[in-house]
Amino acid sequence: MKFVKAHGLGNDFxxxxxxxxxxxxxxxxxxxLGIGCDQVIQNINNNGQYNVRFWNQDGSEANLCGNGIRCLxxxxxxxxxxxxxxxxxIHTVKLNNEQVAFxxxxxxxxxxxxxxxxxxxxxxxxxxxxIFINNEPDWDQITHDFQDYLSIKNIMCxxxxxxxxxxxxxxxxxxxxxxxxxxxxxxxxxWENNKSLTLGNKDNITFHTEIGELSVIKKKQIWxxxxxxxxxxxxxxxx
Ligand SMILES: N[C@@H](CCC[C@H](N)C(=O)O)C(=O)O
Numbered sequence: 001m002k003f004v005k006a007h008g009l010g011n012d013f014x015x016x017x018x019x020x021x022x023x024x025x026x027x028x029x030x031x032x033l034g035i036g037c038d039q040v041i042q043n044i045n046n047n048g049q050y051n052v053r054f055w056n057q058d059g060s061e062a063n064l065c066g067n068g069i070r071c072l073x074x075x076x077x078x079x080x081x082x083x084x085x086x087x088x089x090i091h092t093v094k095l096n097n098e099q100v101a102f103x104x105x106x107x108x109x110x111x112x113x114x115x116x117x118x119x120x121x122x123x124x125x126x127x128x129x130x131i132f133i134n135n136e137p138d139w140d141q142i143t144h145d146f147q148d149y150l151s152i153k154n155i156m157c158x159x160x161x162x163x164x165x166x167x168x169x170x171x172x173x174x175x176x177x178x179x180x181x182x183x184x185x186x187x188x189x190x191w192e193n194n195k196s197l198t199l200g201n202k203d204n205i206t207f208h209t210e211i212g213e214l215s216v217i218k219k220k221q222i223w224x225x226x227x228x229x230x231x232x233x234x235x236x237x238x239x
Contacts, residue, residue, distance in 0.1 A: 001016060001018060001020065001235065001236050001237075001238050002016070002017055002018075002233070002234075002235060003015065003016050003028070003035065003233065003234060003235070003236050004075055004230060004232070004233045005035065005037070005230075005231050005232040005233070006071035006072075006074065006075065006228065006229060006230045006231060007067070007071065007228075007229055007231060008066075008067030008068070008070050008071055008178060008180060008226060008227060008228050008229070009067065009177060009178035009209045009210075009211055009212045009214065009226065009227060010176075010177030010178055010209075010210065010211050011038050011039075011067040011068075011168075011176050011177055011178040011179060011180065012036075012037045012038050013037050013038065013039050013040070013041050013065075013067070013068050013071050014028055014029070014035055014037040014039075014040050014041070015040075015041045015043060015071070015072060015075060016028070016040060016041070016042055016043070017042075017043055017044065017045070018042075018044070019042070019044070020042075020238065022055075022059045023059075024238055025040050025055045025059055026057070026058070026059045028040055028236060029055075029056075029057040029059075030057075034236075035236060037057070038056070038057055038170065038173045038176050039054050039055060039056055039057065039062065039065055039068055039173070040054075040055040041053075041054055041055075041065065041068045041069075041071070041072055042054075042055065043072055043083075049084060050081070050082070050083045050084060051083075051084045052069070052072065052083045052084065052085050052090075053085070053086065054068055054085075056170070056171065056172025056173050057172060057173045058172045058173070059172075060151075060171070060172040061086070062126055062171070062172065063085070063086040063087045063125045063126045064085065064086070064087045064106075064124065064125035064126040064181045065126075065180065065181060066102070066179070066180020066181040066182075066183065066184060066224055066226075067178055067179065067180035067226070067228070068180070069083060069085070069090050069092060069102050069180070070092065070100035070101075070102060070180065070224075070226060070227075070228035071100075071228040071229070071230070072092075073092035073093075073094055073100045073102065073228065074094060074097075074100050074228035074229070074230055075230055076094075078094070079093060079094050080092070080093055080094075081094075085105070085125075086125070087105055087106050087124075087125030087126070088105030088106060088125070089105055090102050090103065090104075090105050091103050095225070098227045098228070098229065099225055099226065099227055099228075100225070100226070100227075100228045101223050101224065101225045102223065102224055103221045103222065103223050104124060104125070104184055104221060104222040104223070104224070105125065106123075106124050106125040108122060108123065108124045108184075108185070108188045108222070109122070109123040109124075110122050110123075110188050110189065110192045112192075113129065115131065115145070117131055117132055117133060118131075118132040118193055119131045119132070120185075120188075120189040120192060120193070121153075122185035122186075122188050122189055124181060124184055124185055124188065125181065126154065126181050127152060127153040127154065127171075128153055128154045128155070128156055128181070128182050128185035128186075129146060129149060129153050129154070129155050129156070130156045130157075130158060130182075130185050130186050130188075130189035131155070131156070131157050131158070132158060132159065132189070132193065133157045133158070133159045134159055135159055135161075136167070137157035137167050139169060139175065142155060142157065142169070143155075143169065150169075150171065151171060151172075152171065153171055154168065154169065154170045154171050154179055154181070154182050154185075155168070155169040156168055156169075156179065156182040156183070156185060156186045156189075157169075158186045158189070158190070158207070163206070163208050164186075164190070164205055164206065164207045164208065165207065165208045166178075166182070166183055166186050166207040166208070166209055166214075167209075167210070168182045168209075170182070177209060177210045177211055178209040178210065178211070178212075178214065180214065180224060180226065183207050183209075183214045183216060183224065183226075184216050184222060184224055186207060186216075187205045187207070187216035187218075187222070188222075190205055191218065203217060203218040203219070204216075204217045204218070212226075212227060213226070214226040
């Protein structure tokens with residue numbers, strides 16, 4: 001089976017172009033027994049319509065994957081692409097060999113949650129909890145406090161020092177180096193929380209992940225711009 005390996009800020013993916021079983025998805029994602037990735041991106045070209053599904057490392061399906069869709073767009077030669085996903089049609093624009101932009105096909109729904117820190121529940125196609133913290137998160141504490149949500153929502157921790165910082169814990173995976181959709185959810189939470197008013201252009205927020213930057217821009221639609229890198233391709237033997 002043909003595969004392509006890619007990553008967006010260390011959130012890594014295996015792209016495949018055919019149907020496979022859930023067991024094979026899990027095997028492919030396994031870092032010891034397979035190739036290893038946070039998500040498998042299944043992209044099937046149906047007479048020119050690109051139908052895309054995202055599968056977490058544990059075999060659960062995700063409705064949206066921001067870093068993943070940018071990687072898929074990077075794979076194609078075309079500047080503009082249109083992908084059909086469970087969250088709707090996503091338009092992508094390849095800006096150069098590193099940066100890709102995509103527009104969110106969903107109107108965000110944001111609700112405040114009761115917690116000791118400002119916390120928001122953000123639906124943008126997939127589900128996120130965004131927590132405003134003060135510095136690097138204590139994941140033992142956070143995963144303990146939000147244990148009832150871990151199988152249904154991604155948890156984003158954000159804080160502002162000289163810049164906006166973000167750390168991610170993904171449903172179906174655990175800790176990841178970045179989460180594209182989570183970063184859009186974080187921007188929505190910042191806008192809701194009005195914190196961006198003190199930070200210059202409030203419609204454009206750049207988040208610093210563990211290894212780079214992701215920007216979220218509010219125009220008519222919400223856009224994300226960030227890196228997408230293709231790192232390998234090959235054949236995987238399905239047994
Ligand atoms: N890495 C992704 C998000 C993947 C989906 C998530 N784990 C879920 O189940 O919703 C991204 O870049 O958005």
